Each structure stands twice: as C-alpha cells, then as structure tokens.
Amino acid sequence: MKIEEPIPALLEQFRSHPRFLITSHARPDGDAIGSVLAMAEILEQMGRECIVVFADEIPGIYRTMPNIHRVRLTRDARAVEPDLAVPAVVLECDGIPRTGLAGLEGRPLINIDHHASGRPFGVANWIEEDACAVAAMVYKLAIVAGVKITPSMATCLYTAIISDTGSFTYSSTTAETFAIAHDLSAHGANPSQIARDIYFSNPESKIRLLGTALSNLQTEGPVAWSWVTSHDMDRAGAGAEDCEGVVNYLISIAGVESAVFLREIPSADQYRLSIRSKGKIDVAQIAESFGGGGHRSASGCTLDGPLTVATERILQQLRTGLC
Incomplete structure (x- = not known):
C-alpha cells in the first residue's frame, strides 16, 4: 500500500492539539459518516478528545453504524465547541461552505478530501483524487498512526467504501480497494450485514x-x-x-x-x-x-x-x- 506524503504532517497536527471537532459535508452519505466515525476512533486512540458533528440528519440506512449515537446535529459548530482554538477535521469537502456549518471560520482546519474539486483550504491538506473513498484515506492514516483497527472502525470504513464505490462498480475501484476491504473484513466488518443495512432497509x-x-x-x-x-x-x-x-x-x-x-x-x-x-x-x-x-x-x-x-x-x- 502506498503511503501518501501528507500523512506525517497530518499526524503532527493531531499530536499538537488535545481536542478536535470532526465533520463532513451537508446531506451526509456513507463515506462522510463512516469516515468521520472512524476518524474519531483514531484520534481517541491517540489520546485526543473528539466531538462529531453534522449539519444534517443521518439517513436511516446508516443509523445502525457503530457509534452513530455520538453524532451531534447543529448548524453552528460554536454551539458544541465555542473555543475557536479547537481545530476541525473536515472530511470530503472542497471548502467550508460544503459542511453547512457556521463557526468553522477562524479555526485551524485539517482538510482530507478525494474530490476532483478539492482545494487546499486548511493548515494541513491531503487531497487524493484517485482514492476510491475518503474512508480509504482514513484507513491509510490509521495504519501509519499504528492504531488498532477495531471491529467498529472496520465496519464504519467498509460501509463508507462500499457506498462510495457503488458496491465496487465505479472506475475508482482498484486492486487496492479490494485489499483494504479484505483487511477490514478480517478486522470485524461483516460484508453481508452491511449490505443488508444499506441496500435492503429502504422505507x-x-x-x-x-x-x-x-x-x-x-x-x-x-x-x-x-x-x-x-x-x-x-x-x-x-x-x-x-x-x-x-x-x-x-x-x-x-x-x-x-x-x-x-x-x-x-x-x-x-x-x-x-x-x-x-x-x-x-x-x-x-x-x-x-x-x-x-x-x-x-x-x-x-x-x-x-x-x-x-x-x-x-x-x-x-x-x-x-x-
């Protein structure tokens, strides 16, 4: 697995602060939700405190994900963390407006994205357009950080990857995608249960x-x-x-x-x-x-x-x- 250059700089930022906000885009999808929840686990294993926040409701098909109860809904990040010195980790967004959140301006921002429209708006930026999902980038980060891939983290990351690759059908799907999925399965993700939750639980x-x-x-x-x-x-x-x-x-x-x-x-x-x-x-x-x-x-x-x-x-x- 290729390790990207920005990862050490990101880890340095994570070691430099005791507390973080973690968020992603408005109208969150599987990659946004799974990546944010997995990132929270990574930071907590590194001894950091985390607040997980979204501007919009979690879609019903993702409400069985591990630790989903941690998500706090607000349109203003200052409502859950008024201290602007607390950095925000922003996943899968090409800019602050994409989050739908006020109260991110003035904070140190750590930007992790895989969209073609990605922009370096943070104090630390990792934009990997070829990544099949931001979850694949978060997985790499976990490996380099040396944290344990827990069953809950594996479930969140697998859910994110399967949803953002169209069940492994999009052109971004590569041999590395399947290697990551294999490892996540080995660490406790249940592919058949995750598929049932996403594809066979429609209202x-x-x-x-x-x-x-x-x-x-x-x-x-x-x-x-x-x-x-x-x-x-x-x-x-x-x-x-x-x-x-x-x-x-x-x-x-x-x-x-x-x-x-x-x-x-x-x-x-x-x-x-x-x-x-x-x-x-x-x-x-x-x-x-x-x-x-x-x-x-x-x-x-x-x-x-x-x-x-x-x-x-x-x-x-x-x-x-x-x-």
Missing part, C-alpha cells in the same frame, strides 16, 4: 418515490434524465434522503452514457441534481461549472428553476460533452 416511501421517478424517465440517445417535484415527494411521504440512488437506475440503462436526476427543493424554486457518467464525459467538470462538484463519474450541483429551464441547462452540457 416504503423511497420505493413509492422511485416509482414516480421512473415514470418520469426520458431518454435521448446516450442521455437519460428524470425528476421528482415537491408534490411528488409529499404524496409519497418521502424526504430528500429517499432520492439517493435514483440516478443509478437511469445510468444502468444499456446505451446510456450519462444520466441526471433532478429533485425539487421545497419553497426554493431550485433543483438538486445528481449526475452520473459511464466514463465518456467528466461530470465533475460540468457540476463545477454550476457551482457543484464531485467525481468524474458521479457529481452533483444545484440549479435555479423552473424545472424546464434547469433540465435544459444540464442536458445541453451533457449533449455537448458526449458529442
């Missing part, structure tokens, strides 16, 4: 909303798209987290090279977009052009409505990229 509302999204499916050559409105979500009794993964059904269509799913944001006349590619175009660049970001094959952004305008803006970019 009824999500399946009903999926039916609506699939009924809205449109295709045009190598491009597919669909959407749901706030009314659709209310009718299904669904929330934002129920929209996760819908776009994967669209990109799974034979002959489709890029897909986008649009979710209306209630009372905002805006749409949250999930964009996917099978590799022919870099959707991270497209998302960045609209103020979003992500990976070459999986990205997201937010566009102003109405729906017809937002749809045409993103389709124009996808069509041009596939020409």
